[in-house]
Amino acid sequence: MSPILTITDLHKSFGDLEVLKGIDMTMQKGDVVSLIGSSGSGKTTLLRCVNLLEDFERGSIELDGEAIGYRHDGGERRRLSERHIARQRAMTGMAFQQFNLFPHMTAIRNVMLGLTKTKKMAKDEAYAIAEKWLERVGMIERRDHFPGQLSGGQQQRVAIARAIAMNPRIMLFDEVTSALDPELVKEVLAVVRDLADDGMTMLLVTHEMRFARDVSSKVVFMHHGRIHEEGPPEQIFGAPETDRLRGFLANSEM
């Protein structure tokens, strides 16, 4: 089976600061990969490269066999057109730490926007799909509420519905519980776990180690822009090989 995501020798700098120093990674359909590591290790940047919210200078990312972001023209590397990149971005779904719901739209209209404007779906078709996903994340009763009228956990669930309603090949979760009050974390993690159980391919940056251990098929520990150690969760959390990972885990709440 060909991988759904292939990252090869990915390099990314912010000015003089190189934050990704050659990342190689593959994911199969249905994989749930957690990126862990201290802040500044590059895990969020890696995630943002996958849906082209960040440019990258070297290396390649292939999504379902398609090179994203750049094409090579007789040895010259060129950024794809904005329209082309927008289309590729729609193949990935992203949930953000700060939810980023559109504050002037109700929950259901948040979910519908990508369907009607990117996928050019008819309103009623988009409405039905949006209803289905709001139901799935337990937010159907709040469909006509505005983001400002919802709790953080509820907003995040709507944001996840908005991303997944686009039917992406892979879902990206960027610290989706970090901005939440502790009592709201559970409801969001339950939604993520439900999607994982359903076979969704997912790449997540998380500080919830217990959750990463429970839900992941693979855990990747990043340090200083490189993959420092990776493996199945039992190995990463049960028998870490490097001192660095042992130190990191010792400092993380389990």
Added chain:
Amino acid sequence: MNYDFNFSVIWRNWELLAQGLGLGLFLALVSIAIGCGIGLLAAFGMLSRHRVLRWIAVAYVSAIRNTPILVLILFCYFALPQLGIALDKIPSFIFTLSIYAGAYLAEVFRSGLVALPKGLREAGLAIGLTELKIKIHIIIPVMLRNVLPSLSNNFISLFKDTSLAAAIAVPELTFYARKINVESFRVIETWMVASLIYVVACYVIAWFLRQLEQRLAVPR
């Protein structure tokens, strides 16, 4: 002071005053609508990555904001025809007031745009929207709702500025007040009533705009 107040000449001319008030409101409405369009373009221009666009937008905004509006009105009405752009009184005034409103609104919109969280644009990108669609469906509607109070203030200012149209004989409220004044010599009465009409009109407009703000504001 011994002065016999006599308002009868003003009551006799109430229709003129009402017409003048109506025209003033119309001028302000049309100008703010056009000014919003100009202001949006200028605001995006000021924030553009392209130096030339930025320069043009900043030059426009600072030139207009540093010129007295009466001078702008006279310039557009008397000088532009010499340059081959001849407009009638009312179109000329609307043109001036729109350009003027655009420069002030550009500043309002610019700060509104800067204040938006970056995540809104990224969330739009993440669902596959292009930059233009993000502006149309997300950035502009959210920003406009956030700056509604400033927009209301600007509208009221513009409405008061329509009195300057009298300088080029646009028949709005101030123009008719002056006419009644000249014809009746009822100086105090005329200008008292004219002032009162402006005050009441501004209060009523402000009240309407507050209702509108509450209906359109982003719910919290």
